[in-house]
Amino acid sequence: MRVKCVICDKIEKIDNQSPLAKKLRNRPIHTYMCKECYERIENRTKERIDTGNFRLYKKDEANESW
Structure with a gap:
């Protein structure tokens, strides 16, 4: 199967x-x-996490109850 990278x-x-x-x-x-x-992408994400300025916004399941 031939596949194409979405970035490059x-x-x-x-x-x-x-x-x-x-x-x-x-x-x-x-x-x-x-x-x-x-x-x-993996390496650059790890570098951003190490700087301390990276915030990962996770969905809060407790507050999302409908």
Whole structure:
């Protein structure tokens, strides 16, 4: 299966029977990122967390009851 990275537009080939290929086929909302882009985002996020200026806003389930 040919996939395209959503960030750098690099085209790669993945195995048709891999769980990632099945997820991309069955749920079009899921997107593919190449390994380099994924690692770059991961490293930069860790750097921001280490500075102390990074806030992760999590959804508060207790206050969201309708």
